[in-house]
Amino acid sequence: MKQFAVIQHTYSEFLGLIENQLEKRDIGFAYFRPFVGQDLPGSAGPFDALFILGGQHPPGDHKSNPWHDDELKLFGIFREAKRPAVGLGYGALVLAEYEGAELSSEPLHNAYWTTAHKTQAGHDDALAQAVDGRPVLVMANGGATLPAGLEPIVVDDDGRWIAIRPDPLAYGLLFRPELKPGMIEDMIMEAKRKTPADIAELLAQARHHWRDMQQTTDQVIVALVKELDLMAERRKMPVFRLNISE
Numbered sequence: 001m002k003q004f005a006v007i008q009h010t011y012s013e014f015l016g017l018i019e020n021q022l023e024k025r026d027i028g029f030a031y032f033r034p035f036v037g038q039d040l041p042g043s044a045g046p047f048d049a050l051f052i053l054g055g056q057h058p059p060g061d062h063k064s065n066p067w068h069d070d071e072l073k074l075f076g077i078f079r080e081a082k083r084p085a086v087g088l089g090y091g092a093l094v095l096a097e098y099e100g101a102e103l104s105s106e107p108l109h110n111a112y113w114t115t116a117h118k119t120q121a122g123h124d125d126a127l128a129q130a131v132d133g134r135p136v137l138v139m140a141n142g143g144a145t146l147p148a149g150l151e152p153i154v155v156d157d158d159g160r161w162i163a164i165r166p167d168p169l170a171y172g173l174l175f176r177p178e179l180k181p182g183m184i185e186d187m188i189m190e191a192k193r194k195t196p197a198d199i200a201e202l203l204a205q206a207r208h209h210w211r212d213m214q215q216t217t218d219q220v221i222v223a224l225v226k227e228l229d230l231m232a233e234r235r236k237m238p239v240f241r242l243n244i245s246e
Contacts, residue, residue: 002233004029005047007040007071009055009090010193012186016178017214018051021221025231034067040074044081048234050074052091054176056193058142059093060103072098075170084169084228089140092164092172099166100147109196111139113205114156116163116175122153125165127223134216135209136175137202138162169228177220179213181206 004022008014008031015022015029022029029051032040041047052071057064075098078085087095097103116136122128131154138156146152152161154175162174184203188195196202206213225231 002027002048004049005041006031007052008033009035012190013054016180016183017217018178040070044078044083049084050078052087054089058105060105087172089176092174093144095172096144099150101144104143110143111196113137116154118154119152121151125153126226128153130219130223135212138175140174177217
């Protein structure tokens, strides 16, 4: 059975809409929660892909994200093992940093609705085609200036990057295909969490766009499955049994 590693940074931000899509395809997933002290995987061997989810602090805030360097290392481990990796929100910024992007703590709340636009770099990309012209919710605290040579495959109405594909087996998405209105409500209720000043308006738009959000997620998952070959079960590391003869 295919198994994905999923790195979660807050209880309110999980795979959400994506869970159903993976379950329909008989794909299992295991959550790892460094924010409660759980260790991250030390190897890509047991997993067929990696998802790094959203978070409430900018990645550059190492005091709030003491696991940050370990996540960068984990991206590298999956890259070297030639296993797919997807970063959503916070995870997209971590992936961008791994590729040489310069992180910024501003804007602290980078959250807004926009229309997705595929770029020339994303002309032949199935994911970029899937979201082109569709309303999407961008949500990631902090930002990242992409390094020279890394062109976005999707941008927002103002031409700012919201999706990158730095490697054939890696995507970073600042827009959030996994989010449901209920998850945004949970963010609002989460203890000590700072949310955007217009979070109520963002939630109202999410409810308004709910049908479109579900359709977008369906199309994004189909595209990820196609482009990353997510239905392929990667070879797992063998388990050895030692027989010591007397």
